[in-house]
Amino acid sequence: MDFRLGEKAELLRKETIEFLDEHLTEEILEGCHATGVNHDVEFAKAVRDRGWLTMGWSVEDGGDGRDPLELIAYGEEMHRRNAPMYAIGTTMGIAHLIQKLGTDEQQREIIPKALNAEIVIALGFTEPENGSDAAAAATRAVRTGDGWTINGSKMFTTNAHIADYVFMLARTNPDVSKHRGLTTFLVPLDQPGVEVQAVRTMSGERTNITFYNDVFVADKWRIGEVDGGWTVMATAFLTEHSASFHAEQWRLVEAFERWARESGRLRDGDVAARIGKSHTEFEVSTLLQRRAAWAASEGLDAHGLGSMSKLFSTERLEQQANETLSLVGPDGLRARGDDTAVQRGTIEHMVRHAKGTTIYAGTSEIQRNIIGQHVLGLPRSY
Amino acid sequence: MDLKPNADQQQLIDAFAGLYADLASTDRVSAAEPSGHDAALWQQLVAIGAVEMALPDSGAGLIELALVAEQHGRYLAPAPMIEAQVAARLLAQVGGEPSDRLTTLAVRPAVGGRAELVPAGAVADDALMLDGDRLLLVPLTGRATAVANLGCLPLADVDDIGGGAVLATGAPAVSAFEAAVDEWRVLTAAALSGLAAAALEIGVAYVKERTAFDRPLGAFQGVAHRLADRASEVDGAQLLAREAAWAHGEEPERFAELAAMALGFAAETAADTTWHALHFHGGYGFMLEYPIQMYFRRARTWGAVLESPAESYRRVTDVRGAA
Numbered sequence: 063m064d065f066r067l068g069e070k071a072e073l074l075r076k077e078t079i080e081f082l083d084e085h086l087t088e089e090i091l092e093g094c095h096a097t098g099v100n101h102d103v104e105f106a107k108a109v110r111d112r113g114w115l116t117m118g119w120s121v122e123d124g125g126d127g128r129d130p131l132e133l134i135a136y137g138e139e140m141h142r143r144n145a146p147m148y149a150i151g152t153t154m155g156i157a158h159l160i161q162k163l164g165t166d167e168q169q170r171e172i173i174p175k176a177l178n179a180e181i182v183i184a185l186g187f188t189e190p191e192n193g194s195d196a197a198a199a200a201t202r203a204v205r206t207g208d209g210w211t212i213n214g215s216k217m218f219t220t221n222a223h224i225a226d227y228v229f230m231l232a233r234t235n236p237d238v239s240k241h242r243g244l245t246t247f248l249v250p251l252d253q254p255g256v257e258v259q260a261v262r263t264m265s266g267e268r269t270n271i272t273f274y275n276d277v278f279v280a281d282k283w284r285i286g287e288v289d290g291g292w293t294v295m296a297t298a299f300l301t302e303h304s305a306s307f308h309a310e311q312w313r314l315v316e317a318f319e320r321w322a323r324e325s326g327r328l329r330d331g332d333v334a335a336r337i338g339k340s341h342t343e344f345e346v347s348t349l350l351q352r353r354a355a356w357a358a359s360e361g362l363d364a365h366g367l368g369s370m371s372k373l374f375s376t377e378r379l380e381q382q383a384n385e386t387l388s389l390v391g392p393d394g395l396r397a398r399g400d401d402t403a404v405q406r407g408t409i410e411h412m413v414r415h416a417k418g419t420t421i422y423a424g425t426s427e428i429q430r431n432i433i434g435q436h437v438l439g440l441p442r443s444y
Numbered sequence: 445m446d447l448k449p450n451a452d453q454q455q456l457i458d459a460f461a462g463l464y465a466d467l468a469s470t471d472r473v474s475a476a477e478p479s480g481h482d483a484a485l486w487q488q489l490v491a492i493g494a495v496e497m498a499l500p501d502s503g504a505g506l507i508e509l510a511l512v513a514e515q516h517g518r519y520l521a522p523a524p525m526i527e528a529q530v531a532a533r534l535l536a537q538v539g540g541e542p543s544d545r546l547t548t549l550a551v552r553p554a555v556g557g558r559a560e561l562v563p564a565g566a567v568a569d570d571a572l573m574l575d576g577d578r579l580l581l582v583p584l585t586g587r588a589t590a591v592a593n594l595g596c597l598p599l600a601d602v603d604d605i606g607g608g609a610v611l612a613t614g615a616p617a618v619s620a621f622e623a624a625v626d627e628w629r630v631l632t633a634a635a636l637s638g639l640a641a642a643a644l645e646i647g648v649a650y651v652k653e654r655t656a657f658d659r660p661l662g663a664f665q666g667v668a669h670r671l672a673d674r675a676s677e678v679d680g681a682q683l684l685a686r687e688a689a690w691a692h693g694e695e696p697e698r699f700a701e702l703a704a705m706a707l708g709f710a711a712e713t714a715a716d717t718t719w720h721a722l723h724f725h726g727g728y729g730f731m732l733e734y735p736i737q738m739y740f741r742r743a744r745t746w747g748a749v750l751e752s753p754a755e756s757y758r759r760v761t762d763v764r765g766a767a
Contacts, residue, residue: 063453063507064446065687065694131445319761328765331758338760339753342705345687346680353683356445370676377673427665433672434662438648441660443668 067131067352074128075135081112082143094146095398098268101149101182101221109147110179115154123161124173130355138348141309149221153183156229156248159298160285167282168248183248186216186230186272187295193217194428196231197241197292201274203232209280210234212249218422220269223258225251228272229298235289244291246298248283249274265415307375307419308347311382314412315340317405318386333389340382347375366437373429376419383409383416447683453511456504460512463488464519470735476522477596477738481567486523498529499536506627510634510689514682517638520742524548524564524598526631531572534624538579538612545569547581550602551625551750554580558603561749565600566590572624573605579617582608595745596738625750626703630688632746633706637681639746640714643739644678647671647721654726667724674717681706681713701763707747708756714743 066072085108094100109115118133119125128136140147157176160168175181192198201214212232219228228249235243251258255277261269286294319337322328328337354367386409387394398407420426434440449457467485476482489495494512497504509529516525527548535547548568550559554575562571565588573580587607588600612620648671651662661667688702718740722729729736751759 063449063686063690065690067445334761335754335757338704338757339708341760341764342709342757345705346684346709349683349687350676350680352445353447356447370679373673374676374680427669430669430672433675434668437675438671440648440652440662440668440671443663443665
C-alpha cells in the first residue's frame with residue numbers, strides 16, 4: 063500500500079503552488095470577495111497561458127492526459143487558496159462535452175474561444191420549481207422553422223451575467239416519460255428575450271435567475287439528439303471532475319487554531335479537542351476523495367465513492383463551522399470589514415458558506431440515496 | 445498511490461479471516477463471555493505466529509499487523525492479540541528476554557503503585573508498565589484482580605507493582621512506552637474499524653430482510669440515510685487506520701498524530717455505527733441472543749480503556765503543536 067499521490071501529482075502540486083504565488087494576487091481575491099463572483103478574467107488568461115484550461119482532458123481530446131491523482135493535487139491547491147476556478151470549470155466542462163459529442167460547426171465555434179479564455183458558459187439545469195429532480199425541467203423548447211423557441215426560467219445560473227452561453231436542459235416532448243422528453247442546448251445569452259436577474263446568497267456569492275421569453279435558438283445550438291438530453295447530461299457529469307470539498311475545512315481549522323494559539327484559548331480542553339477533531343475530519347475527507355480518484359485511475363468500480371466523499375466532507379464542514387463559532391464565542395460573530403473580526407471574519411463567513419455546500423452539486427439526501435442503493439445495496443427509499 | 449493490499453498482505457488477511465471464521469463464530473464469542481478469553485483460539489493464534497510476526501525482524505510491519513487487527517475486530521475475537529503484539533515489540537526494543545509467557549501492556553501509566561483496567565490483565569502472565577519514568581515487567585500472579593466490564597474484556601486491576609523488574613529508566617523508558625501506546629492506538633483503531641464494518645453489514649442485512657408497513661425497513665429514508673452516513677464514516681475509519689499504520693514505516697514524522705486521529709475517529713465511528721445497527725433491529729437488538737449487542741458493547745470499550753475520543757483529539761492538537 064502507498065498513501066502518497068505519487069511523483070507526478072506532487073510535481074504538479076509544486077507547479078500549481080508556484081503558479082498561484084505568482085498569479086493569485088490579493089487584489090484578485092479581494093475583487094472576487096467584493097463582487098461575489100468566482101471568476102477573474104486576468105486569472106483565467108494566466109491559467110490559459112500556463113496551458114491548464116484543458117486540465118483533465120485526454121490527449122485524444124486535445125489535453126495533457128493527466129491522471130486522476132494529478133487532478134487531485136491540482137484541485138487541492140487551487141481550492142485551498144480559493145482561486146477563482148468556478149467559471150473556468152463550467153466553461154471548460156461544457157467545452158469538453160462539445161469536443162466529445164458536438165457537431166463540427168459547434169466545435170469550430172466554441173472550442174477555440176474556450177481555449178483562449180474568451181467565453182464563459184454557465185449551467186442551466188435547476189429551475190424555480192425543480193432542483194435535485196433535474197429531469198423534471200419544465201422550460202419548453204418548441205420547434206420553430208430552423209430552430210427552437212424557448213420559454214421558461216432557470217434558477218442558480220451562476221455567472222450568467224458575465225457569460226456568453228447557458229448550457230440548458232429543456233423539455234422538447236411533454237408527452238413521454240420525463241427523462242425521455244429532454245434536449246440540451248447551448249443558448250447564446252445575447253438573444254432577445256433573455257433576462258438575467260441577480261440573486262444574492264447568504265455566503266455573499268452572487269448567482270442569478272435567468273428568464274427566457276420567446277427566445278429563438280438556431281438548431282445548430284442543439285447539443286446531442288432531440289429528446290436525448292438525459293444521455294448528454296450523463297456524459298456531462300462523467301466529464302465533471304470530482305469537486306474538492308475539504309479545502310474549506312483546512313481554511314477553517316487553520317484560522318481556528320491560529321486564533322486559539324494567539325488568544326491563549328488552546329488551554330481550553332474543549333477547544334483543543336475540537337481543533338484535533340477538525341484536523342482528523344479533514345484527514346478523513348482527504349482520504350475519501352483521494353480514494354475515489356484512485357479507484358477511477360485503477361478502473362475500479364467507483365460508483366458511490368464520490369458521493370461518500372462529498373457527503374462526509376460537507377456535512378462535517380457544517381458541524382465544524384457551527385461548533386467553532388460556539389467555542390470562539392461572541393467575537394466570532396464579527397464579520398470581515400470589522401477591524402477586530404476574529405481571523406478576518408473567516409469563521410463567521412464559513413458558517414454562511416458551509417450551509418451551501420450540503421445543497422449544491424447534489425444535496426446530502428441525493429448522496430445518501432446513491433450510497434444506500436449503490437454501495438449498501440438497499441432498496442430505493444422514500 | 446495504491447490502496448489495495450498486495451498479494452502477500454491479502455494472503456495474510458485471508459489466513460486470519462479463515463482462522464477466525466472457524467474459531468471465532470459469534471456463538472463462540474458469546475460463549476467466551478464474560479471472561480472474554482477463548483484459550484483454544486489464543487493457542488491457535490500463537491501457533492500460527494500472531495505474536496512472532498509482530499517482532500522487529502519478522503518482515504511484517506505495522507501495516508500488516510493492522511490488516512490482521514481489522515479481521516480480529518470484525519470477528520470480535522476473544523483473544524489478547526493486540527496487547528501481546530505491542531508488548532512483544534516493546535520488550536524486544538528495551539532488550540527484554542523473549543519468552544513463552546503471555547505479556548501484555550498496561551496502556552495507562554501506573555499511579556500510586558497500581559495499574560488499573562490493564563487490557564488482558566486477567567489472562568496474561570506479565571504486564572509491561574510505566575511507573576513514573578521506570579518501565580517495569582510485573583508478574584501478574586497474585587497481583588491482578590479481574591474487573592467485570594461493559595465489553596466483557598479480560599481487564600484487571602494490578603496492585604503492588606513495586607516487585608516488578610526494571611527494564612529501562614528515564615527518558616528512553618518513557619519514549620519507548622509512548623511509542624508502544626501509539627502502536628496500540630493504531631492496531632486498536634484498525635480493530636474498531638473492522639468491528640464497525642461488520643456491524644454495518646449486520647445492520648444492512650437486517651433492514652433488507654425485516655419489513656414494516658409492507659416495506660423493507662431499508663426502503664425508509666429515516667433508516668437508509670443514516671446507514672449511508674455510517675458507510676462513509678466506516679470507510680473513512682478504515683482508510684485512516686491503514687494510513688496511520690503505513691506511516692509508521694513510511695512517514696514516521698506523522699505517525700503519532702495519525703495514531704491519535706485514527707483511534708479517536710475509529711472509536712467514534714464504531715460507537716455510532718453499532719448504535720444505529722442495533723437500533724434498527726428494534727427490540728431484537730436489545731436481546732442477548734442477537735450478536736449486534738456484543739458489537740455495541742465492545743465498540744464502547746476497546747479504545748476507552750486508554751482514552752475517550754475527545755482525549756484522542758486533544759492529543760492530535762498537542763502532538764501537532766509539539767512538532
